Amino acid sequence: MPMQKRFVCPREQVPKNGMIECETEGGLMLLVANAGDDYFAYQAMCPHQDTPLCEGLYDGAVLTCHQHLWQWDIRTGAAMGLAEEALESFPVRVEGDSIYVVAQSALIAAELFIGISEATLTAITALAQKEERDAGSICYDFGAPADDFFVLESGRVEFLIGRDERLSPAGFMLRKGEVFGWAALLENQPQRIARATCLEQSQLWRINGKQTLDLLEADSASGYLVMRRLSSLIARYLTSSGSK
Numbered sequence: 001m002p003m004q005k006r007f008v009c010p011r012e013q014v015p016k017n018g019m020i021e022c023e024t025e026g027g028l029m030l031l032v033a034n035a036g037d038d039y040f041a042y043q044a045m046c047p048h049q050d051t052p053l054c055e056g057l058y059d060g061a062v063l064t065c066h067q068h069l070w071q072w073d074i075r076t077g078a079a080m081g082l083a084e085e086a087l088e089s090f091p092v093r094v095e096g097d098s099i100y101v102v103a104q105s106a107l108i109a110a111e112l113f114i115g116i117s118e119a120t121l122t123a124i125t126a127l128a129q130k131e132e133r134d135a136g137s138i139c140y141d142f143g144a145p146a147d148d149f150f151v152l153e154s155g156r157v158e159f160l161i162g163r164d165e166r167l168s169p170a171g172f173m174l175r176k177g178e179v180f181g182w183a184a185l186l187e188n189q190p191q192r193i194a195r196a197t198c199l200e201q202s203q204l205w206r207i208n209g210k211q212t213l214d215l216l217e218a219d220s221a222s223g224y225l226v227m228r229r230l231s232s233l234i235a236r237y238l239t240s241s242g243s244k
Helices: 118-127 209-218 220-238
Strands: 004-010 019-023 029-035 038-043 062-064 071-073 092-095 098-103 129-133 138-140 148-154 157-163 166-170 194-198 202-208
Touching: 004 019, 004 029, 038 092, 038 098, 118 202, 118 209, 148 209, 202 209, 209 220
Parallel strands: none
Antiparallel strands: 004 098, 019 029, 029 038, 062 071, 092 098, 129 202, 138 194, 148 202, 157 166, 157 194
16 A cells, blocks of 8 residues: 655644644545654544544643543644653644655555564455444444454544344544454454444445455564554453454
8 A cells, every 4th residue: 555645734824843733635634743853643642532632732842631631742743741642643744834744555554464474464455445434333243244454544434343132332532543343353253242333434445354364374573563463452452442
């Protein structure tokens, strides 16, 4: 998946050692910050409770969300202090008086695929089908065939999990590159035991599970990495508030 350069704003609009919220070409909302001679771009909303980061405090080095005092290093997006998640960053390119970001596909950023061979990643990418989903759209429902898994490109997805009469809500806020619909990558899981619903307009990559497993079987080193990450991913979410 090629990277796409998007115009953000004129450089003069970003205050010296300050920050602004911008909407790029294509509707991507970003926080753009200046630190000395450098510019940085991050997700516009706090990953904690969707508070606009532009309403927070910034001293030229550390960004603080005013709502619950989560903090981040502006140069790296790394979490500091109370913050439990890093910020999603976008590579910045300054050309003349204009600021651009280079947004790469979520498939490249996906935690599940980091470190696998380029050939296998290219083959998996070729399987991916992009889907545009409206708010309220159901990605899959209880009892549906577990043929495909999904990578979130943008938006938000919520889950209702359970078996038979035992249902429980599990509200996750997934970030770009996160994977859901894992059952398609597991043996003896032919049907869904969850409902996945888009809470807002979202972009997803749909990938066939069996074809992906065939590719990973042919590249055992990459397959081992993916399965290790998948097991850690499932354990992480099962111990938080549910399962995907």
